[in-house]
Amino acid sequence: MIAENVKKYLAEAAGGNPMGEPVTLVAATKTRTPEEINEAIAAGIRAVGENKVQEFTAKYEAVQGAERHFIGHLQTNKVKYLVGKTQLIQSLDRTELADELQKRAEKANWTADCLIEINIGSELSKSGFSLEEAPAAYKKLRPFPNIRLRGLMAMLPLSDDAALLAALCKKMRALFEALRGEDENCVHLSMGMSGDWRLCVENGSNMIRLGTCLFGERRIAPAP
Numbered sequence: 419m420i421a422e423n424v425k426k427y428l429a430e431a432a433g434g435n436p437m438g439e440p441v442t443l444v445a446a447t448k449t450r451t452p453e454e455i456n457e458a459i460a461a462g463i464r465a466v467g468e469n470k471v472q473e474f475t476a477k478y479e480a481v482q483g484a485e486r487h488f489i490g491h492l493q494t495n496k497v498k499y500l501v502g503k504t505q506l507i508q509s510l511d512r513t514e515l516a517d518e519l520q521k522r523a524e525k526a527n528w529t530a531d532c533l534i535e536i537n538i539g540s541e542l543s544k545s546g547f548s549l550e551e552a553p554a555a556y557k558k559l560r561p562f563p564n565i566r567l568r569g570l571m572a573m574l575p576l577s578d579d580a581a582l583l584a585a586l587c588k589k590m591r592a593l594f595e596a597l598r599g600e601d602e603n604c605v606h607l608s609m610g611m612s613g614d615w616r617l618c619v620e621n622g623s624n625m626i627r628l629g630t631c632l633f634g635e636r637r638i639a640p641a642p
């Protein structure tokens with residue numbers, strides 16, 4: 419079932435976005451077993467993302483053959499567990515985290531590829547820079563020698579208002595294009611989960627993070 423789902427969504431994503439960019443499909447793997455994750459990889463998934471450090475670490479050795487992304491809120495005291503092990507940290511959501519990442523990455527002689535997370539819906543329950551503060555944050559973090567900014571990530575609010583969601587995506591896309599105009603490393607715009615990824619891609623996302631679509635409903639709630 420996982421393999422069929424992966425093939426189906428990879429085929430859909432293969433159409434790219436309206437800007438003609440390919441869309442990267444990242445499997446969001448929280449609560450999934452290494453066996454399930456490896457099945458997705460065997461079916462063609464090239465990147466997998468965990469949102470809890472404990473799960474990332476527990477599955478690190480058993481999962482093989484894909485880029486490893488971190489997509490959840492990252493406590494500064496847990497940065498050390500990711501150093502040298504991720505190809506992309508999608509959730510760089512505050513400057514204190516960048517400070518810690520810089521310190522740890524430098525010690526390990528490693529460079530952390532990261533996306534700046536934007537709290538596009540201005541939700542209290544979500545972390546991230548506001549759209550307004552994002553350009554200054556990007557400018558501030560870009561010179562960090564052991565952090566390489568690769569673009570932006572956002573989670574849309576839960577809403578049935580497609581026009582509102584499309585407008586938020588367009589704001590993200592505009593910011594992304596402005597930053598990309600000044601930084602050739604800025605290539606990823608990560609927006610879209612199982613419930614909203616088509617709308618996100620239609621409005622300029624080029625990286626989507628799918629869990630439920632690929633693996634089915636989550637059996638166990640993720641730890642708080």
Ligand SMILES: *Cc1c(COP(=O)(O)O)cnc(C)c1O
Pocket residue numbers: 446448469489490573610611612613627628629630631
């Ligand atoms: C779980 C998760 C997803 C995927 O969610 P689904 O609705 O299951 O597709 C995407 N992004 C992040 C940050 C997540 O934690």
